[in-house]
Amino acid sequence: MKDERNRYLDLLLAIVLPLLTFAQGWYTQTSGTNKSLFDVHFVDTQNGWIASMTNSIFYTSDGGQTWVDLEPQPSVNYWGIYFVTILEGYAVGSPGKIRHTTDAGITWEDQTGGDYNNWGVYFLDENSGWIAGGREEGFPGQDPIRYIYHTSNGGDNWTAQLYDFDELQLWAVHFFDADIGYAVGDGGTIFHTTNGGGAWLEQTSGTIRHLRSVHATSPDTAWAVGVGGLVLRTIDGGSTWDSLYVGVSYGLSDIYFVNYQTGWIAGGDTINGIILSTTNAGDSWVLQNSGTSNFLYAIYFTDPDTGWAVGYDGTIVHTTSGGTGIEELSDFTKPQSEVVLTQNNPNPFSRSTVISFTMPKTSRVELKVYDLIGQEVAILVDEELYAGEHAVIFDGKNLPNGVYFYRLTSGDITKTKLCVLLR
Numbered sequence: 001m002k003d004e005r006n007r008y009l010d011l012l013l014a015i016v017l018p019l020l021t022f023a024q025g026w027y028t029q030t031s032g033t034n035k036s037l038f039d040v041h042f043v044d045t046q047n048g049w050i051a052s053m054t055n056s057i058f059y060t061s062d063g064g065q066t067w068v069d070l071e072p073q074p075s076v077n078y079w080g081i082y083f084v085t086i087l088e089g090y091a092v093g094s095p096g097k098i099r100h101t102t103d104a105g106i107t108w109e110d111q112t113g114g115d116y117n118n119w120g121v122y123f124l125d126e127n128s129g130w131i132a133g134g135r136e137e138g139f140p141g142q143d144p145i146r147y148i149y150h151t152s153n154g155g156d157n158w159t160a161q162l163y164d165f166d167e168l169q170l171w172a173v174h175f176f177d178a179d180i181g182y183a184v185g186d187g188g189t190i191f192h193t194t195n196g197g198g199a200w201l202e203q204t205s206g207t208i209r210h211l212r213s214v215h216a217t218s219p220d221t222a223w224a225v226g227v228g229g230l231v232l233r234t235i236d237g238g239s240t241w242d243s244l245y246v247g248v249s250y251g252l253s254d255i256y257f258v259n260y261q262t263g264w265i266a267g268g269d270t271i272n273g274i275i276l277s278t279t280n281a282g283d284s285w286v287l288q289n290s291g292t293s294n295f296l297y298a299i300y301f302t303d304p305d306t307g308w309a310v311g312y313d314g315t316i317v318h319t320t321s322g323g324t325g326i327e328e329l330s331d332f333t334k335p336q337s338e339v340v341l342t343q344n345n346p347n348p349f350s351r352s353t354v355i356s357f358t359m360p361k362t363s364r365v366e367l368k369v370y371d372l373i374g375q376e377v378a379i380l381v382d383e384e385l386y387a388g389e390h391a392v393i394f395d396g397k398n399l400p401n402g403v404y405f406y407r408l409t410s411g412d413i414t415k416t417k418l419c420v421l422l423r
Helices: 002-024
Strands: 027-029 037-042 048-052 057-060 077-083 089-094 097-101 109-111 117-123 129-135 145-151 159-164 170-175 181-185 190-193 201-203 211-216 222-226 230-234 251-257 263-268 273-278 285-288 296-301 307-311 316-319 325-329 352-359 363-370 376-385 388-395 402-410 413-421
Touching (some): 048 077, 129 181, 145 170, 181 222, 263 296, 273 296, 352 402
Parallel strands (some): 037 077, 077 117, 117 170, 170 211, 211 251
Antiparallel strands (some): 027 316, 037 048, 089 097, 089 117, 170 181, 181 190, 190 201, 211 222, 273 285, 285 325, 296 307, 307 316, 352 388, 363 376, 402 413
């Protein structure tokens, strides 16, 4: 009788557990590490690789049921990984690291290209690939830079297509085809090419927030995501970028579309791992149950059902159902329709503080600061500004301690907030 009960329980578990897994949408896979995982790429539903911030590349040949640390590398931080076949792939990182494998990652060789932080890598085929990166300020005797490197021969040679002495680094690059590509980075930077990177032209994003990922879904349509819940979309090849209204304010680190209609966004904060999905080309987005409270840095799908997201503290989550939605953000893609004036940061402040605001359309803007008796003490903005996010510095070094209010006026709209100067 006992054996019969055990067989019954085994049968019940065999039926119920898969149903629970399916209902969950996303479930955790065991990585075997507490290292932060920054990028993930699969060539099919079984074979995938993960780039780790701290020295390691992980590989699975069974869809993530088991992960193997292929090659610990002291003093190497891997930020991006891309495989063009089951055997051939590339891992990029810092300092100035490009590594190439032709045996699925068992052995790696160094290639020359990139100067410091090689943040993102994308390959169109076995020959043609790009790397985006840069170097921030603060290195003695070295200028800040940003760059895009390209290879046309599988990495035997990497040449700079873009190389600027600018502190706004580039974090990601993506191509729709051999001609049309985008690169994004700090300060709302967007570059676009229509000739395979022969010329990169900077576009107006309408934001100063940092962008972390970009994905082109057609010759004219592309998406970019970044900090503070920022989602940008263009439908005219980047001539204009619309900032879409976001129902979440988390940092968004990666965006990936498996086809024109179906895509996902990953990100989070200190207590939430966030995954958003769309099945109608971004007309609406669904907040999914990610199955983790850890920040998610990257997401990748091999088809509309099968995907992985990776992140902080060795987190790997996997779905075979496209993920499960818990809340539809029906207004997610509505452009910001009103003037938004945010609280200055820091507040209180001892000398200077940043005031940010968002304009729904190009218009004349005044931003002035007053003391408590209504006397004007500073004019921060008095000009026509384009639609999007703006930020200005209010320097109070010559003002006494006290409470001040700053007022933004555009047409018949007025917004006012208080700030405190305290030394």
